Amino acid sequence: MLSMFFAPETKEAAKAAAGAAAPVVEKAAAAAPKLPPLETAHNWALPTEASTFARSTDNLYLFIVALDVFFFVLVIGAMVYFMWKYKRRSEDQKTSSITHNGKIEFLWSAIPAVLLVVIFAWAEIDYLKQTTPPADAINIRVVGRQWFWTVEYPDNPGVSLTSNVDEPQLTMIVPKGRPVRLTMTSEDVLHSFYIPAFRIKKDVVPGRYTTLWFEATTVGEFNIFCAEYCGDRHSSMTGVIKVLEPEMYEAALKEASKLEAKPGEAPAEFGRRIYTRRGCNACHTLDGAPATGPSWKALYGRQETMADGSSLTVDDNYITESILRPQAKIVAGFTGAQMPSYQGQLDQKQIAALIEFIKTQK
Amino acid sequence: MATAHTPATEHAREPSFYEGKTGFKNWFITLDHKRLGMMYLVGTMVFFLVGGIAALTLRTELLTPEQDLVSATTFNKLFTVHGAVMVFLVIIPAVPAALGNFLLPLMLGVKDVAFPRLNLLSFWVYCFGACFFLFTLFAGGLDTGWTFYTPYSTTTGTAMLSATAGAFILGFSSILTGVNFIVTVHKMRAPGLTWNRLPLFVWAIYSTAVIQILATPVLAITLLLLIVERTLNIGIFDPAMGGDPVLYQHFFWFYSHPAVYIMILPGFGIISELIAVHSRKHIFGYKAIALSSIAIAIISFLVWGHHMFVSGQSELAGVVFSFLTFAVAVPTAIKVFSWVATLYKGSIEFNTPMLYALAFLFTFSIGGLTGIFLGSLSVDVHLHDTYFVVAHFHYVMMGGTIIAFIGGIHHWWGKMTGRMFNEAHAKWGVLLVFIGFNMTFFNQFVIGQQGMPRRYATYVPQFQQQHVLSTIGSYILGVGLLWTAIYLLRSLRSGPQAPDNPYGGASLEWQTQSPPIEHNFHGQPVADTDPYNFPQIDRSGGMDAH
Amino acid sequence: MSSTHAHGPKPPHAFFQHHYDTVEQQAGAAKLGMWVFLATEILMFSGLFLAYFIVRAFYPEMVLGSHELLSKTMGGINTVVLLTSSFTMAMAVRSAQVGDTPGIVRNLYMTIGCALIFMVVKYFEYTGKFSHGIFPGKYFDYERAAAYAAEHGHELVGMPHIFFGVYFTMTGLHGVHVLAGIIVLTWILRRAQKGHFGPQYFTPVENVGLYWHIVDLVWIFLFPLLYLVK
Numbered sequence A: 001m002l003s004m005f006f007a008p009e010t011k012e013a014a015k016a017a018a019g020a021a022a023p024v025v026e027k028a029a030a031a032a033p034k035l036p037p038l039e040t041a042h043n044w045a046l047p048t049e050a051s052t053f054a055r056s057t058d059n060l061y062l063f064i065v066a067l068d069v070f071f072f073v074l075v076i077g078a079m080v081y082f083m084w085k086y087k088r089r090s091e092d093q094k095t096s097s098i099t100h101n102g103k104i105e106f107l108w109s110a111i112p113a114v115l116l117v118v119i120f121a122w123a124e125i126d127y128l129k130q131t132t133p134p135a136d137a138i139n140i141r142v143v144g145r146q147w148f149w150t151v152e153y154p155d156n157p158g159v160s161l162t163s164n165v166d167e168p169q170l171t172m173i174v175p176k177g178r179p180v181r182l183t184m185t186s187e188d189v190l191h192s193f194y195i196p197a198f199r200i201k202k203d204v205v206p207g208r209y210t211t212l213w214f215e216a217t218t219v220g221e222f223n224i225f226c227a228e229y230c231g232d233r234h235s236s237m238t239g240v241i242k243v244l245e246p247e248m249y250e251a252a253l254k255e256a257s258k259l260e261a262k263p264g265e266a267p268a269e270f271g272r273r274i275y276t277r278r279g280c281n282a283c284h285t286l287d288g289a290p291a292t293g294p295s296w297k298a299l300y301g302r303q304e305t306m307a308d309g310s311s312l313t314v315d316d317n318y319i320t321e322s323i324l325r326p327q328a329k330i331v332a333g334f335t336g337a338q339m340p341s342y343q344g345q346l347d348q349k350q351i352a353a354l355i356e357f358i359k360t361q362k
Numbered sequence B: 001m002a003t004a005h006t007p008a009t010e011h012a013r014e015p016s017f018y019e020g021k022t023g024f025k026n027w028f029i030t031l032d033h034k035r036l037g038m039m040y041l042v043g044t045m046v047f048f049l050v051g052g053i054a055a056l057t058l059r060t061e062l063l064t065p066e067q068d069l070v071s072a073t074t075f076n077k078l079f080t081v082h083g084a085v086m087v088f089l090v091i092i093p094a095v096p097a098a099l100g101n102f103l104l105p106l107m108l109g110v111k112d113v114a115f116p117r118l119n120l121l122s123f124w125v126y127c128f129g130a131c132f133f134l135f136t137l138f139a140g141g142l143d144t145g146w147t148f149y150t151p152y153s154t155t156t157g158t159a160m161l162s163a164t165a166g167a168f169i170l171g172f173s174s175i176l177t178g179v180n181f182i183v184t185v186h187k188m189r190a191p192g193l194t195w196n197r198l199p200l201f202v203w204a205i206y207s208t209a210v211i212q213i214l215a216t217p218v219l220a221i222t223l224l225l226l227i228v229e230r231t232l233n234i235g236i237f238d239p240a241m242g243g244d245p246v247l248y249q250h251f252f253w254f255y256s257h258p259a260v261y262i263m264i265l266p267g268f269g270i271i272s273e274l275i276a277v278h279s280r281k282h283i284f285g286y287k288a289i290a291l292s293s294i295a296i297a298i299i300s301f302l303v304w305g306h307h308m309f310v311s312g313q314s315e316l317a318g319v320v321f322s323f324l325t326f327a328v329a330v331p332t333a334i335k336v337f338s339w340v341a342t343l344y345k346g347s348i349e350f351n352t353p354m355l356y357a358l359a360f361l362f363t364f365s366i367g368g369l370t371g372i373f374l375g376s377l378s379v380d381v382h383l384h385d386t387y388f389v390v391a392h393f394h395y396v397m398m399g400g401t402i403i404a405f406i407g408g409i410h411h412w413w414g415k416m417t418g419r420m421f422n423e424a425h426a427k428w429g430v431l432l433v434f435i436g437f438n439m440t441f442f443n444q445f446v447i448g449q450q451g452m453p454r455r456y457a458t459y460v461p462q463f464q465q466q467h468v469l470s471t472i473g474s475y476i477l478g479v480g481l482l483w484t485a486i487y488l489l490r491s492l493r494s495g496p497q498a499p500d501n502p503y504g505g506a507s508l509e510w511q512t513q514s515p516p517i518e519h520n521f522h523g524q525p526v527a528d529t530d531p532y533n534f535p536q537i538d539r540s541g542g543m544d545a546h
Numbered sequence C: 001m002s003s004t005h006a007h008g009p010k011p012p013h014a015f016f017q018h019h020y021d022t023v024e025q026q027a028g029a030a031k032l033g034m035w036v037f038l039a040t041e042i043l044m045f046s047g048l049f050l051a052y053f054i055v056r057a058f059y060p061e062m063v064l065g066s067h068e069l070l071s072k073t074m075g076g077i078n079t080v081v082l083l084t085s086s087f088t089m090a091m092a093v094r095s096a097q098v099g100d101t102p103g104i105v106r107n108l109y110m111t112i113g114c115a116l117i118f119m120v121v122k123y124f125e126y127t128g129k130f131s132h133g134i135f136p137g138k139y140f141d142y143e144r145a146a147a148y149a150a151e152h153g154h155e156l157v158g159m160p161h162i163f164f165g166v167y168f169t170m171t172g173l174h175g176v177h178v179l180a181g182i183i184v185l186t187w188i189l190r191r192a193q194k195g196h197f198g199p200q201y202f203t204p205v206e207n208v209g210l211y212w213h214i215v216d217l218v219w220i221f222l223f224p225l226l227y228l229v230k
């Protein structure tokens, strides 16, 4: 599913993919769920550098590595040398009466201090770059929820992508070589939006907007992680960001957000796809286990007791209402505040397909 | 202090403090700092085992990228329990409350701490707080992480109240111990024991106590606010009620950063003793080591924001905190250099305590040096909340404090128990612990830098090899520690009688018998020179030992 | 190094603990210990004051609007009561220093009396708040509180539950300290009645006195910050 826009490594391949989207989609749907690609050359290497920040962060990183190795070798080298040289050879071996030495003590305080100021300044300059997005950046909105990301494109209304707890899927598309600014917030607890290949990270805080910006430099797919602990499935709150050549970006965006029944697809099958693509599975299981929301197992036609004590039979109307206005009727034992409204995000056809899918969950 | 007035050897042996009133009741209401120290030692070791078992279980889960051994919830509870137990029940009380209690009055040449009853109360409070933690374990555990970040902590369905109440109570134990130690050092010293002649362990415990009393009240109030927020939703941390979750983080780290120095300074104290005694060399830069502890104690209050570089705090705050973070690294560097310089022209004996001290230099340096990456703003943006941080703090906490603590236990084992352990067995222990530890945590720096987030029950397969290595390392470490526990415990029965001063130490605790008598000393010890004036020091060479 | 040698030894009193060398050392240790402990108390309250100032900086209007619902009269009475108790406490210490046992007892009674009055006033204050729906946190009843405010010509702004949450936490923690004060005051009262204190030995009275002054001091800050915001 993720591979709807599967990383075509070359520009040509990417073009081909965008040009001939439909067949690719067909093939992708059949393929087994793909985990995000390996991002390092080998086990001990630095991860791929895929944004303009990556290079400078890595330079500083390597500088500190060099400095640390130098001091480590100095300190531990001296230690090992002394261990060998001044090993106790007899019980009454004499030891030196040195107790201090002002000059050397000054030096080993001052030299590290100076080096540290250099590191500080370097890091700070880089950091300030990271905190001031250019004015012409593309705006993207990110919402974190337990346990999925929703990504919206204000410049392309209606485009909305989500991540998925059960398998990594395409969560964000950005063009290469253009600055992108993310405005992020959370609907429940703290999360943190992290793309290792870009060397960027920022907490996503409920009740606040935080921003983050980057400029991707490499075409490909990269991991998005949630880096702030947010509960049970924190480690499943991962996504995939795809960097494309700018020419393909708009088309890809349209394509990616299209959530339509494929020719010949049964409504229930289509409903199942919406279930994962729109993040329902973050809160609703199919196996009867209650999670953040009630399970969908044997939901249709069930007698449901509401928080206010009333009860009703689950039918098409009630499900539609639950999706568009979750707050209207709240199932006993749950809080309505947790389910976001899908008003404007799911159309009639999609809701109908979801209902069909729920019906099949016996 | 070879010239202390009343070396124990001139006296007939008297019954040790173990041989007074025995039985559970007499131990549990004892006012004797040595008995309290021993009970703390047992307590912290038991919880070390508990925390360690949690660690090994979670490491086992991490053998595979998928979730198989335990559920995600259980995994989250495991690292929370592991972190909280290790921090609040093990590492904070370990050195000060166990070794500090035992040794402080001995090193000061006095009969007891200033307030023995307060000391006992503090121990009970520790037990009481520990009960809350145990209750948490049996009430289904807690899954917030040891940092209790809001709003997750105020909404999770797990046993959050008992755990925070437990930490709150343990905070009081820590405060009371701190008050006691400060007053003891100020007011109770043997004749001649001036500030310049205090063993560096005492200096370390003293600086620790200062941080404890300044920072722990803030933890207390933070946890209290958290408890109130959780039970009544007063709304200061919860955004849904108009509060600010980042505010909680400021409160929490205002305590918890100084707390990391509460954890390490006593370890530094142990290392200063171990290196000087086992190389029979006057410690290099006594004043610098003593004063740098005070410097660390002060600056440590100004750097808490380095845990929050990506939290959404202001950029200016980030810059200031980053700068100050580097400022704390300097006094620590001074200490490390001074320890190495102490070895120069020494007479180094490679016995177990010394091997632990050398292992400490190795691992702590790695831990501290990797702190530099984390203090650098732009690099920390990438490394924050990844395994790089996990590796950093295990290198300083396990590889620093706990290694120092175990070294200290060996160094003073004879003094505390009256028995010597088997050196050959112990050396195997050092080897296993050293190898196991580095194998567990070194490659975590690598996966951290590659982007492996912490607190992940499942992960992308590319990290698996390193995780497997890490898990195997942790098993070796576990075996090493278990082995250590076994030979130490066996020495209690079958170990040879410990001499009063097995390593030729010159501070006052070596001037009494092993184990000490109930009132510590026969007569009043007098300190007429500093504690690193070993008889082996060659005073013919012009330079004078001050 | 200990200063005792300069003064010459004093005869140890009945409460001299044998792990000390001299009476002065014991008294000095007790006093230093108390000061250090009080420092931790102050730091603990500082945390709350900080929280208060942050809330106030976030929502200045809300704090202004809400504080009107607190009773300045009751707060004022309590301030006077506590100040009085601080005075009687100081007198008790003085009596102990000059060996006037009936004086200690009398002054301690008065101090405890003031503390009790403080708690009674607090009780009426709290129940008064509760009766108008002003409960801490999620139990805060906005409608009733707003009606109550309107009755008195005030207006609630924003999220008053935060102000009252802070109010209840701060005054609650302070109240707990007053209760603890009553317990320790009663304890030294009993000891004073048994004639334990005199010019030779009065550290416990002095230390409890210090504690009581701190409790008082905290209130001196709480009162203007909570009741007299403007």
Ligand code: HEA
Pocket (backbone or CB within 6 Å): A071, A072, A075, A112, A115, A116, B147, B260, B261, B263, B264, B306, B307, B325, B326, B328, B329, B332, B333, B336, B337, B364, B365, B366, B367, B368, B369, B371, B372, B374, B375, B376, B380, B383, B384, B385, B389, B392, B393, B396, B397, B400, B401
């Ligand atoms: C014993 C505990 C301990 C100690 C001593 C330290 C010591 C240091 N720590 Fe660490 N730290 C923790 C425990 C500790 N830390 C914990 C528990 C966390 C994570 C908590 C959590 O999130 O759960 C953490 C996290 C942490 C962070 C936040 C990371 C993040 O979450 O993004 C940072 C950032 O600045 C940091 C920095 C430092 C620095 C600069 C030091 C310095 O004091 C180190 C100084 C030492 C040296 C520098 C090495 C020795 C010197 C030499 C060999 C000489 C040469 C030196 C130079 C040239 C500089 N630490």
Ligand code: HEA
Pocket (backbone or CB within 6 Å): B045, B048, B049, B051, B052, B053, B055, B056, B058, B059, B079, B080, B082, B083, B084, B086, B087, B090, B091, B144, B145, B146, B147, B390, B394, B397, B398, B402, B406, B440, B453, B454, B455, B456, B457, B474, B477, B478, B481, B482, B484, B485, B488
């Ligand atoms: C003092 C602090 C301390 C210590 C010593 C340890 C020790 C260990 N830790 Fe710990 N760890 C933390 C503090 C500590 N940890 C904290 C604060 C966290 C963060 C939690 C959070 O995210 O909220 C953490 C998180 C953490 C993680 C990350 C979890 C995650 O983010 O998903 C991992 C994973 O590998 C880990 C592993 C280990 C291992 C293998 C050990 C091993 O070293 C353990 C070895 C110990 C034993 C096996 C016990 C054996 C003991 C005996 C037999 C008794 C011995 C008696 C004598 C010697 C006399 N720890």
Ligand code: CUA
Pocket (backbone or CB within 6 Å): A144, A145, A146, A147, A190, A191, A192, A226, A227, A228, A229, A230, A231, A234, A235, A237
């Ligand atoms: Cu969202 Cu972790």
Ligand SMILES: [Cu+2]
Pocket (backbone or CB within 6 Å): B256, B257, B260, B303, B304, B306, B307
């Ligand atoms: Cu820190």
